[in-house]
Amino acid sequence: MVAALPRCVHLRPIEFMFWKKHPKKFFSLEEQERIIGEIRKAEDRTSGEIRVHLDCCSREIPLEKAKTVFHRLGMTRTKARNGVLIYLATEDRKFAILGDEGIHRVVPEDYWEDVKGKIQRQFQEGKICEGICLGIREIGEKLKTYFPVEKDDRNELPDSISEEK
Numbered sequence: 307m308v309a310a311l312p313r314c315v316h317l318r319p320i321e322f323m324f325w326k327k328h329p330k331k332f333f334s335l336e337e338q339e340r341i342i343g344e345i346r347k348a349e350d351r352t353s354g355e356i357r358v359h360l361d362c363c364s365r366e367i368p369l370e371k372a373k374t375v376f377h378r379l380g381m382t383r384t385k386a387r388n389g390v391l392i393y394l395a396t397e398d399r400k401f402a403i404l405g406d407e408g409i410h411r412v413v414p415e416d417y418w419e420d421v422k423g424k425i426q427r428q429f430q431e432g433k434i435c436e437g438i439c440l441g442i443r444e445i446g447e448k449l450k451t452y453f454p455v456e457k458d459d460r461n462e463l464p465d466s467i468s469e470e471k
Contacts, residue, residue, distance in 0.1 A: 332394075333467070342465050344438075344439045344446075345442055355389040355390070356391075357381060357390070357391050359391060359469070360468070361396070362396055363396075364395050364398065368400040369404070375391065379391070379463065382406060387407045389406045390404065390406070391404045392438060403418055424440055
């Protein structure tokens with residue numbers, strides 16, 4: 307079972323050109339490296355897994371699409387069920403955060419809303435990469451608290467940013 311935010315976020319219309327870019331061009335190479343670096347840094351201190359997925363748009367509600375992506379990326383197959391997905395629909399200007407049952411069961415009830423709010427504030431200032439990185443750090447700290455790195459820990463999922471085909 308996948309546990310998640312009770313609702314996704316719809317950002318207020320922001321007139322930034324980069325929101326119109328195709329997912330493959332959404333982040334610059336430097337931004338991609340920065341995001342992947344934050345994922346690796348977070349995962350060095352936890353057995354948890356964090357993924358970022360980009361989609362241009364979706365006919366589904368973002369949280370529902372995030373669930374589909376979560377399963378397709380194999381995020382339910384982690385040993386402790388402690389994977390977290392940050393899903394962005396770039397043209398729709400929407401995002402969702404989805405935590406698997408292991409992490410969702412142990413975080414406070416308002417945790418996902420708190421992280422969502424922090425990311426959204428960055429997005430509203432046009433700081434998309436910074437918002438994603440902040441979210442990764444926040445999630446990484448919580449994963450570290452409840453799922454510290456183990457001696458035999460291995461990276462169960464790729465750290466790369468996945469994209470809709």
